[in-house]
Amino acid sequence: MKPLLGPTQTQLDACVTCGLCLPHCPTFRLTGDETASPRGRLTAMGAVADGVVEPDGTYAAMLSYCLQCRACEAACPSLVPFGQMMEGARAHLATVRPTTTGRIRRLLVGRLLNMKWLLALVTSFVGLIQKLGVMRLLPRRMRLARGLRRQRVFPHSAVGVHDLTPAVPAGSVALLAGCVMDQWFPAVHDATRGVLQMAGYEVDSPENQQCCGALAAHEGAEIDAARMAVRNTGAFAGYDFIVSDAAGCSAHLKDYGHWADGGNSVAERTRDVTEFVAELIASGQLPASKANRGQVAIHDPCHLRHAQGIIDAPRAIVRAAGYVPVEIDPDGLCCGAAGLYLVYEPDTAEWLGDRKAEQIRQAGPRTVVSANPGCEIQLRAHLGGSYRVIHPIELYWESLNR
Ligand code: SF4
Ligand code: SF4
Known part of the structure; x- marks a missing residue:
């Protein structure tokens, strides 16, 4: 596994503290506080790396308040890789200042999320409380479940996919199953498969793949994130393209060069389904x-x-x-x-x-x-x-x- 603990000195040196990222940062816009800004977080990471300040509770709160939305990265003229740096800083913090809450969070995203039976159980439980209309009784932190709906899969039949599939396939596609997509968003997978097959691609969802590891990386569970990246790098070998219909996952697959030996090959072949299909529409293949x-x-x-x-x-x-x-x-x-x-x-x-x-x-x-x-x-x-x-x-x- 590649060493990922903490941002590197080269990454830290890339920030010239110009502040151009600040207006793009949601937490800075909300608070107006430099410590809730990308520049403030990078300065704190540098101070911890230099041993000037301890990675204490204040530092942990600064990192935790970041959404990891990477709006700062897109706005930065110095191409500071903020996403990778925040992942590294959180992994470092998890090692030097482990907390019970942090351990639970990392266990959840690094291990439990890969257990399909557990996810099925949670999905059934959410379905039950929605049916009983008692969602409001849940603690506020759990009410994201009110946005969950079981999806109905749209039938393929009307299009006649098989009539439109060319005899010579356009290429092979490995579809990333993802951690929650199969359970909570089966209609998205179904649509992705249908559209890509219609364009002539052979679409497979390899059995031996796992969750992409994005959430584990974001939470600083670097060993689990690296393990998943290594596993998926093997599972996706030999396919022309790897397609994800979840933007968080396609972004993370494109970062696999950072997480696994051979990960660059996954990164080069990965496409978010939106970019893949938009190109097929533009070229007249769809x-x-x-x-x-x-x-x-x-x-x-x-x-x-x-x-x-x-x-x-x-x-x-x-x-x-x-x-x-x-x-x-x-x-x-x-x-x-x-x-x-x-x-x-x-x-x-x-x-x-x-x-x-x-x-x-x-x-x-x-x-x-x-x-x-x-x-x-x-x-x-x-x-x-x-x-x-x-x-x-x-x-x-x-x-x-x-
Ligand atoms: S992260 Fe980039 S935009 Fe933000 S202060 Fe540093 S150099 Fe400037
Ligand atoms: S990732 Fe998002 S929330 Fe975090 S510092 Fe950058 S812009 Fe702000």
Whole structure:
């Protein structure tokens, strides 16, 4: 495993403290506090690395308050790799200042999330409390569950996928199953498979793959994150492309060079489904509808927009599905979902979720597309049942099935 504990001196030296990232940082915008800014966090990481300050509770709180949305990274003229540095700083902190809460968080994302039976149990429990209408009795930190819906899988039959699949396949695709996508978002996987098969790709979901490890990396569970990256690097060997329909996962797969030997090969072959399908539409390998079906609001997940720089693709897919994309947030500020953030920073997560929901209400459309499961759950929780929140690939697949 590559050493990941703490940011490197080269990474720390890259920051010239210009402050251009500050207006893009949600926690700085909310507080106006330098210690809640990217520059403040980087300065603290440097001070800890130099031994000037101890990695104490104040330092832990500074790191924990960061959403890891990487808006600062996208805005930085010095190309400071903030995401990797924060992951390294959290891994270092977990080693030198372990806490019970931190251990539980790392156990959850590093081990338990990979247990399909446990996730199935939790999903059934959430379904039961939703049915009984007692969601409000849950502690506030657990109410993200109100944004969870069991998905109905859209039937393939109308399109006649098999008639459209060329005799010579366009290539092979390994679809990342992900930790929660199979259980909570099966319709997204179904749409992804359907659309890629329609374009002539052989789509497989290798049995021996695991969760991509993004949440483990974000929580500083570096050994588990590296173990998952090594396992998946083997599982995805031999495929032309690796496609993920969760933006947080595709962003992390593109970072595998940092986590596993041979990970660069995974990174080079990884595509978020939105960029992959938008290219197929642009090249005419997939159809674009000329219908006018109304407007759809666009929500940009941070790990699509900031971490991968993918902005046009979801809009192109929405247009190809026959809808007019409507912008809601030119700044692309985080919606507050951010992995487990809602659980340990509920006030800020709520503020950001309410802000995003209000922007959507002001924009008008009752359908919102978002290419990341955590954002979908957060938006549903804040918008309520009269809004439809779906992945752009579902919208496109639905239009093809009309
Ligand atoms: S992270 Fe980048 S944008 Fe922010 S202060 Fe440092 S050099 Fe400037
Ligand atoms: S990752 Fe997001 S919350 Fe964290 S410092 Fe950067 S912009 Fe701020």
